[in-house]
Amino acid sequence: MFASVQVGRQSLRRPWLPQWSRLVRGRKIQAVQRRGKWIVIQLDGPFLVIHLGMTGQLTVASAQQPTSDHTHLIFHLAASDQQLRFRDVRRFGSATCYADQQALDVFFESSGLGPEPFAMEGKYWRACLAKTQRCLKAILLDQRVVAGVGNIYADESLFEARLHPERLGSQLTAREAGSLHKAIVRVLNHAIEKRGSSIRDYIGGSGLKGEFQDEFRVYGRTDEPCLRCRKAIVRIVLAGRSTHFCPRCQK
């Protein structure tokens, strides 16, 4: 149960509002869910919704454990020396609160967040690809098309599906669309098994690093040999993001 909320001096992109501290006080955590890149902590009534941005960390720690710099929110837990901490060096992340299920639904609907890749229908996916002239990389990063795919997993999925990131969505055959969808699901499941990717900042709830960074096949492997054909991995910029691919394997 939340006892109180301690707010840091610096503000996040969307500041934590004082009424949210009152809203969560005395509430118990019922469940922790996820929707796209949003962590949804269901309390008995309100919902605490967290986005880690680039450098966010959500951890549970003992109150005795020193708090590092850039810790913006500390949720003190009642009758316990444990606390839920939100730390974010670059402050691109956010923590917000919604009073009830309806308010939460309104938030996700208004944001236009796309379906979970695991539950996405092939027909919907093919329609999204068909109606756009954008390149595959830009489509994968668009949270309104499919939720939860970020820069690493976009590159890894395209490699898995052997598709060039600059290919246009409208050019894909139904077969290619299907293999890209399958690749996204496979890559994300693999990354989840490995508890995500820790490049420098990321740690999971228990403070442990992820291990998927050791499994990258293209991301961050510029000039290194492709693990399938030995050709050097290339880095380009697409949709404003660094993009890695094998120029021989990915067509």
Add this chain to the structure above:
DNA sequence: ACAGGATCCTGGGGGC
């Protein structure tokens, strides 16, 4: 509608 760029932030690493 979409591409491309700037912006919000802090910090690490490389070159000089």
Add this chain to the structure above:
DNA sequence: TGCCCCCAGGATCCTG
């Protein structure tokens, strides 16, 4: 040691 530049798991806004 310092300075400057580029880079980074993301999203949003603006212009053309």
